[in-house]
Amino acid sequence: MALRIAQKLGVFALSLIGASVLIFLITNALPGNVAHVLLGTDATPDAVAELEAQLGLDRPIALRYLEWISGIASGDFGTSPLSGDPVLALITPRVGVTAWLVALGICGSLIIALPLGMLAALKRRKWQGLAISAAAQFGMAIPVFWCGIIFALVFAVWLRVLPPNGYVPLTEDPAEWLRHLVLPVLTLALVQSAVLIRYVRSAFIEVLHEDYYRTARAIGWTPLRALLRHGVRNAAISLVTVVGLQLSSSLVGAIVVEQVYNLHGLGSLLLDKVAERDLVVVQGTVMLLVLAVLLINLLVDLSYQLIDPRQRGRQQ
């Protein structure tokens, strides 16, 4: 058990290092680095070299990587050479929207996908099951931003029941906060749930073929109760990894949805800074997002050990 956790922590650390190297290489080792961006394309080579020396960009890349990574370890994600703002100061006010969007979006997609996926498994030969599977197949093909545009059209432009864009912090006005988040969260949750339904369905179909499900039926549970009682936890074991993957796709979805509903979260920050080609801010923000994804994946991975008693090792 302890060994397994240590192993997972090791993989987490390696992934983090690997991802940070990848990020750093893309933003630094390739042409088009900070000095070029700052001075424009028609800068003289001398001017570029001078600025590079000034910013410390002429030193070996390994050294700069180490500086960057040790800065992050101490909570310093760098400073924008364009605006002079510390990256963390840019990120902090934006984290709230994105975090709420991702968290509520994942919860929403689970609320939609678990019962529907279970039903699709139970009734897989009946019209209900086929209808759910077909709907999921269609849902998977719908781009999240199209879904968002259509929701905004229907609920905000035509019915005028919800605001089409903007965000109000929870601490300011909880009711308005909710009203502004309903459409973005619904959009994200619906699109995410389409993929999830297929995973949930196949996880539960697997359970339906298991002997212990038959045993549960043989002692008198009805199909649905047997599945709830003995299927959920077993299906959860195979679904835990999927929810981990859903996390990174939810994050991507949130970035896109922010754009549809004009929410000023991390996604819109990133897009602005990409347009300005502010490499330091982009690399810092992406690193933070990857760190969050890996960290939550680690937690999900560890919770897997708690659900499955076989993972906890023998008691004697």
Add this chain to the structure above:
Amino acid sequence: MTLLEVEGLSVRFGRRRRRAIEDVSFAIEPSQRLGLIGESGSGKTVTALALMGLLPQNAAVGGEIRVNAVSVRDLDEHSYSRLRGDAMSMVFQEPMTALDPTMRVGRQVAEALLLHSRHQAGSSRKSVMAMLERVGLDEVGRIADSYPHQLSGGQRQRVCIAMALINSPDLVICDEPTTALDVTVQAKVLQVLNEVLGAEGAACLFISHDLAVVSQVCDQVIVMLDGRIVEAGTVAGVFSHPEHPYTKGLVATARLDQMPPGERLPTVPDFYRGQL
């Protein structure tokens, strides 16, 4: 009153209507032990699952099944479920996978009990412990708090037997309950099963491919071949004077140790090939 009556039972699978069993009829009186013998693929398990109403959704069932003179074929899912685990229960072949890996076995046995009675959760524990003792388990407290993967195959099958018998069913269907176990464990589990069935006065449909095992448990036997019943009678009668060539083959191959030296060992098909 006859406990179980099966008349003209047939089961077909899938869109192609592949035949699994055809025109199967037999009856079990209260406390009677009926053996069902046949090789794998002969339709034994399908018959058992048909009685329990646990066939997969793509199975088409025909014929009549009556439990205590009530046709279970007319029951809706809910009423049928109330019968399962209470009036009729089942012990499956594979103890390694028959229990929920994420739930302590004591709770699984208690669940079978609580589903069909008004026991309070507290008093159910006593009954569960008593039942686990009756199936010959030691240290029942520790066993009850174990997860299935912490128990041996024999222990798990005893737990399954406890689950099947805790509500004093009228009929217990045992589908090759000892086949997956070691020979030494087999004998003990069989003995336990014999004792508990006797103590409860429960009738039993005992499915096996092993003549010796059936003769230890049952008084009557039916023989299935290729989805049909080919022979029926008392255990002693069928085994001493088998009539159908297939049964003759079964009996002969069960006594290979009595073959004279120098002769080729017979196989079951030797006896009925070309005679069907």
Add this chain to the structure above:
Amino acid sequence: MRKAQLNIGLVLVGLVILAGVLSLLWTPYDPIRVTSNRLLPPGWPHLLGTDGMGIDIASRLLIGARYCLIVGVISVGVAAVVGVPLGMLAGMRGGWLDELTMRVADIVYAFPALLLAMLLAAAFGASTGTAMAAIGIATIPAFARIARAGTLQVVASDFVLAAKAAGTSRWGIAARHVFPNIAPLVGVQASVGFAMAILAEAALSYLGLGTPRPTPTWGAMLRDAQDVWYTQPVQALWPGLSIALAVLGFNLLGDGMRDVLDPRLREVK
């Protein structure tokens, strides 16, 4: 039922390819020339109406099909060309090489294509190339995993053991036994990967991280449509529908192929 999936998939994919090829030869109107016929509703002669710059929407949709195919083919192609040999190598060699390849694949897998595209766009400026590179790199792990899993199965089979015993070289086994056997799996992955590439490309061009204007891509068209949703909401319909049908087509094609190829999935029981 299964055949239906495959057939619908083939029809939809066929339509997208047809539209893309047609756009090379002919479009009803010039797809980038601004005219004064702004924001016409669907009708004649502009079947689907015109956009905010007076350009025929149907013409833009046809060009959009071409770009979605180009991005899909190149990114999925690159991912397969890199991922499949890597997966085969990992599966056949095993040991530390296998471990390393799969660990790296995991890291890339945890890295969403969108973030990769943002990094590349920040470093090089957004273009069709950065979009394709991001989608391609992010898709490599899927191919590597599929190829590795298939290879492990094939390598353990009797006919490979026999070939080894007969002295066939590693390369010979890879070319003659492993690749032909995993090719169907790779085909399925390519189709599903293509669907994901279309979705990703659309999202990137919607966000302005893909093919720059004035080239009409479906994602960029949706972004334009959003500017006029009070006056011309119907404009949001066509590009979205095109993306959805194209993605549906490739997904159905992939699923259909998988069902036909993999008899184990058929519930015989």
